[in-house]
Amino acid sequence: MPSEDPATPQAGVARQRQVQRLFSEIAPRYDLLNHVLSLNVDRAWRRRAVDLLRWEHARGGRYLDACAGTFDLALELCGRAGFAGRVVAADFAQPMLREGSGKLRSTPVTPVCGDSLHLPFPADTFDGATVGFGVRNLADLPAGLSELRRVLRPGARLVVLEFTTPPNPLVRWSYLFYFHRILPVAGRVISGHPWAYTYLPESVKEFPGPAELEGLFREVGFGETGHRLLTFGIAALHWGVK
Template identity: 50%
Template sequence: MRAPYMLSPQASQIRQMFSSIARRYDLLNHLLSLNVDRSWRRQAASLLADPLEDRQALCLDLCCGTGDLLVEMAKQGSARIVGSDFSHPMLKLGREKLAKRRLQQRAQLLEADALRLPFPTNTFDGLAVAFGLRNLESWSEGLGEMWRVLKPEGRIVVLEFSRPTLPLFNRLFQLYFLWILPRIGQGISGHGTAYRYLHDSVQDFPDQARLCRLMKEAGFAEVSFRNLSGGIAALHWGVKDGKSTV
């Protein structure tokens, strides 16, 4: 089924890129991060413990890709979970993963553009987005849309690459990220530019403090963050103010 929405040329290009690396996406994630990405997603899900433990609650894994975070969210609670992404091949792999783990009853996957989500305002009790926000054409519009679909007092968790805090470690990591990772990525995925794009998009993405500001500007309260692996990645979180109206 094709997606019933129009995308800008830039967003279509991003979708095409993720669709063409989908088959090797999980393997490269685990290999390039030496499996540390699993622990990052586990920590992201644990920040949604309250809604996830509530069997009446509904949570969203936005830009879910092949569903690794969604599976982690399902493992950590009994809430119902929706995963959404605009890449059909990513979602296909995600559906296979859910079926293998017999999670189809609790989790559903849906093809949708993160900037125009097909959910009513105030739908979700919790929302997580892992390595997705960075890829959106407008980070503030993306955060605004997340704010809209969360219920008042609903919690958001953002897992993204960030800035290592120690200068020497940062320099070493940049060497790995710029010169080694794209070569391994190209060799295994067969895609010439996707892992170069990863480096460039992380350079452009706001650092820890700026992302906090963007989240506050989008209307989130109690915004805070925690570095992961020395700041290679960071977890940001916040809540939709209970008094908010739309």
């Protein structure tokens, strides 16, 4: 991904456009790449994210999956036995929504094309929200977390699933080798996209670690925050309550 000084608003807008373009271009191969490159572990991670959402407290409630992509996280929630609510799945890359739309037949998922930094919903709308591998892409992370908090009802939970860097040196070395040497090549071959899978490891490297991200949750006003590492710390779940 071409780089600019990240401190300027123009750079923020340019980054947003590049992210939108990237996901629009890889949309047809996104699901395949996701499962192949994560060796299918991503499914288990999404299950763990939904386990933490506390949707059982409002089974008929209204939920948001932001940066929803091709809906795997939204579908994980509404596939749970006893779930009787609705899920609004928002993403700003229309081709990702189109690509996933075939999975939505007879589900309570409503796709919405929208930017997570300016969600098209009034305050206090949702009984819970999830974001899977999305917040790392936001041009302004605190603003994005704040916006997600705005649309939650008081007492509702946000659960964020994101990649991180493993703390154990040996695991970290193997992970970084895979992430920087194997994944960009495999990603380029399967997706046909020249830089999408170079962007992924770069964006993870720049992203705050789990403790720092939990701190950001608190800074924007979330309470009862926490985080948990998944699969040796390759990914992490974060949560907070409005």
